[in-house]
Amino acid sequence: MTELVNEKPVNIFPMVTRCTLDIICSTAMGKNIGAQQGKNREYVQAVIEMSDIIQERQKYPWLWIDTIYNQLPSGKKHAHNLQILHTLTKTVILLRRAERKRERQQGKKIDVIDDKTEEVRSRRKLAFLDLLLEVHEQDPSFTLEDIREEVDTFMFEGHDTTASGTSWTLFLLGHHPEIQKKVQEELDNVFDNDRDRPVTNDDIQNLTYLNCVVKEALRLFPPVPLIGRQLEEDTVLSGNFVPKDTITVIGIYWLHRDPKQFPDPEKFDPDRFLPENIKGRHPFAYVPFSAGPRNCIGQKFALMEEKVIRPAFCSYSQEINHLMVQIILIVLFLGNVFFGVGMPTVQLVVV
Numbered sequence: 001m002t003e004l005v006n007e008k009p010v011n012i013f014p015m016v017t018r019c020t021l022d023i024i025c026s027t028a029m030g031k032n033i034g035a036q037q038g039k040n041r042e043y044v045q046a047v048i049e050m051s052d053i054i055q056e057r058q059k060y061p062w063l064w065i066d067t068i069y070n071q072l073p074s075g076k077k078h079a080h081n082l083q084i085l086h087t088l089t090k091t092v093i094l095l096r097r098a099e100r101k102r103e104r105q106q107g108k109k110i111d112v113i114d115d116k117t118e119e120v121r122s123r124r125k126l127a128f129l130d131l132l133l134e135v136h137e138q139d140p141s142f143t144l145e146d147i148r149e150e151v152d153t154f155m156f157e158g159h160d161t162t163a164s165g166t167s168w169t170l171f172l173l174g175h176h177p178e179i180q181k182k183v184q185e186e187l188d189n190v191f192d193n194d195r196d197r198p199v200t201n202d203d204i205q206n207l208t209y210l211n212c213v214v215k216e217a218l219r220l221f222p223p224v225p226l227i228g229r230q231l232e233e234d235t236v237l238s239g240n241f242v243p244k245d246t247i248t249v250i251g252i253y254w255l256h257r258d259p260k261q262f263p264d265p266e267k268f269d270p271d272r273f274l275p276e277n278i279k280g281r282h283p284f285a286y287v288p289f290s291a292g293p294r295n296c297i298g299q300k301f302a303l304m305e306e307k308v309i310r311p312a313f314c315s316y317s318q319e320i321n322h323l324m325v326q327i328i329l330i331v332l333f334l335g336n337v338f339f340g341v342g343m344p345t346v347q348l349v350v351v
């Protein structure tokens with residue numbers, strides 16, 4: 001980052017993406033892919049391209065038919081990338097399985113995560129993949145292919161979203177120097193002006209203002225701006241009868257801009273999330289991670305990750321202030337998202 005200070009405007013999103021990709025690969029697979037050091041280029045490129053290819057396909061219903069799609073250049077690229085992704089995940093799974101076998105044969109104990117104790121840092125932690133392999137070893141009906149699917153799901157859900165959240169937060173901090181200054185003061189206070197020491201769980205708990213900043217950025221620019229649900233029973237929404245089985249779209253982006261819940265909704269104001277200000281707010285007024293039984297499984301991980309990455313960037317905030325202000329916007333695909341296309345009867349009811 002320091003090399004880019006006083007440079008022309010820089011698109012920070014690819015840098016942050018490589019960082020979150022490294023984090024999720026270490027956590028989900030226990031493998032450092034070195035995306036930030038330019039390693040595993042083919043894999044990193046395939047991951048990044050796939051997000052675009054999938055979004056592109058979602059927009060055009062005629063691309064949903066596999067026989068047509070598979071013949072098109074985009075379909076061929078999709079298949080090629082998928083092969084690269086699956087090959088790496090499968091290789092990592094097989095290598096890790098063999099390694100675990102060896103460790104057991106040598107009588108080595110495979111540690112479990114225990115973040116509460118200090119000595120944990122000297123012990124090897126289990127990656128998500130280890131936990132899945134443990135289940136497979138106890139019950140082989142949970143196959144290696146099942147493991148690959150789970151790992152790949154985490155890989156995708158777990159890096160693009162956090163990259164978007166982190167980039168938007170940096171963008172907003174760049175535009176609000178007074179708020180950035182408060183974040184910097186909190187960081188200096190919690191880290192006792194020591195830029196280089198690792199972040200601990202206690203630090204994360206103590207970064208209360210940064211917590212409000214992250215939440216407010218997720219309010220204004222939720223990385224998942226829309227979610228869909230199929231109704232299990234008839235219901236009435238704002239006086240409109242909506243029958244069972246209707247596919248509904250919940251616009252998190254717009255929900256977060258309800259002036260009754262968030263006065264002056266376009267204003268970036270982290271104080272909205274101070275304990276005294278959240279009292280009385282409707283529990284579903286703020287749902288960047290969705291709500292209910294299918295909400296985001298990675299919510300705690302994501303908030304922790306954002307808070308750990310931020311000090312790393314903000315410790316250089318005095319130097320990158322000008323750079324941040326000029327960060328190029330990553331425009332969300334809000335306008336392009338389709339509503340109910342492909343259903344036998346379509347009625348758009350905005351509630």
Ligand code: HEM
Nearest residue numbers: 157158161162165223224227288289290294296297298302
């Ligand atoms: C700022 C970061 C993140 C945001 C805003 C976010 C948001 C969401 C949302 C809104 C959903 C629910 C979708 C729905 O209701 O249809 C979801 C689901 C999910 N998220 Fe996240 N997510 C984030 C980070 C992560 C991370 C880091 C992981 C993994 C480590 C993850 C894994 C998942 C998974 C596996 C699901 C599917 C859960 C299920 O279907 O039961 N997410 N996420």
